[in-house]
Amino acid sequence: MEVASWTDDAITGFLVNEPGSSLGLHAGQTVQIAESTIFDYMHKRSDGVIDGNETERLICSHLN
Numbered sequence: 001m002e003v004a005s006w007t008d009d010a011i012t013g014f015l016v017n018e019p020g021s022s023l024g025l026h027a028g029q030t031v032q033i034a035e036s037t038i039f040d041y042m043h044k045r046s047d048g049v050i051d052g053n054e055t056e057r058l059i060c061s062h063l064n
Contacts, residue, residue, distance in 0.1 A: 001013040001014065001015055001016065001031060001033070002014055002016050006035070008035075009034050009036055010032055010033075010034065011032065011033050011038070012030065012031070012032045013030070013031065014028055014029060014030050014031070015027050015029050015031060039055070040052060040053065040054055040055045041053070042056075
């Protein structure tokens with residue numbers, strides 16, 4: 001999901017890929033989720049630094 005707005009606990013954005021679930025969602029669709037339901041995130045800053053993305057780091061650490 002690419003975030004368009006973030007107000008208090010409500011995050012609104014659009015899906016950037018096809019979800020693997022059968023919830024009837026599709027790429028490009030606007031969705032709103034609660035911040036409290038987020039497991040991981042990735043924020044890429046304009047200077048290229050990435051915050052979050054702990055899941056990928058965990059997986060990579062077990063592969064090496």
